[in-house]
Amino acid sequence: MNKDSNVYTIVYASVLVVVVALLLALTSEALRERQSQNEAVDKMRQILTSIKVESTNENAKELYNKIIIDAFLVNKVGDRVDGSAFDTELVDELNKPEAERCYPIFVADVNGSTKYILSLRGAGLWGPLWGFISLDEDKKTIYGASFGHAGETPGLGAEIDKPAFSNQFAGKKIFNTQNNFTSVAIVKPGKTDSSRDYVDGISGGTITSQGVDAMLFSSLEAYKSFLIKE
């Protein structure tokens, strides 16, 4: 058979593509359930990390069910609406028109005190960023935070998911003394921001740090009406 003929080449390419597509589809189909379970557990662990609760893949579900006492959605004006908070992805909501958006809120009971956990979503240097931030009962002071990313550079921007970065947020205020919403600034290490509370960004991860800064501002602002509501 002539391997250089057009017919052979076209048939070979088609067969190859079909075989590869089948293989990939089969793998994806066979593993999907395990993957989505893993993703759900990972989300629970992120939520738990934001209230400084250590968890493992094994005990995450149990801890989550014990500590998270309520989860609900709020709309733009801060009123509670129907729906599952755990299954609502902020990224899908942000693609909807503003009036239809719902924002997930998780309520945790940490040793007797109530914490509100809010979902965050933004963009880093190479891909999406996400995270959870927990607020004290006053809805102004940050209790803890956890961040995740899809493709930031290891050792540089990817450092945002390390405790060294997220631990800095504890105790920072997202409203200033005049009760105006300010979010928390991410500044270059060594710099300051006199107008609002700030934390140090990541050396060598300037764009990612700016992404976290923008994500905090826009995501928390979306929750503003819920936060200022008594």
Next chain:
Amino acid sequence: MALKNKEIFLNPLGKNNPVTVQMLGVCSALAVTSKLEPSIVMAISVIAVLALANVVISLLRNTIPGRIRIIVQLVVVAALVTIVNEVLKAFAYDVSKQLSVFIGLIITNCIVMGRLEAFALGNKPWPAFLDGVGNGLGYGIILIIVGFFRELLGSGTLFGIKVIPEAFYEMGYENNGLMILPPMALIVVACIIWVQRAKDKDLQEKN
């Protein structure tokens, strides 16, 4: 076949190292080596993908049409990498989260395409497997050396654990922030090449 299996395996570790001699795969050495841990994860994943892809292409070598061989190689590598990633997501989720960024880098790694084109297309599966593992190791060693020095001098840590004693900092030692940035990877790779060529005169170009 001129080369013995042992040479196929050992050559890429020294005299025919893909990074320091053939100058391949340098881009990923820049991107992932600012810490030791991702360097090791990247090294392991490249060894796995390279060995598997070499075997698959070697098995197919007598059927691949010459005109689309690069596309065939690319499809095989991309499919393998995707499958490996899916399996990791299902059975080792934490590792796959770390790997996510490397996946794209493996597909575009010139060493993978280079070995498929230069070796797997003309050799039987077993030598092709050895060649894949050997080249992956040769690449991995360089990556780990670079990662070691960059993390040690840049952050004062190894695997995230502080190794430079606090007393040094009190005496005025400071972490070299430049080591964290990509250009220093190039300079560390260049130093390795310098050392290697100084020791092995055969590698020096004659004018």
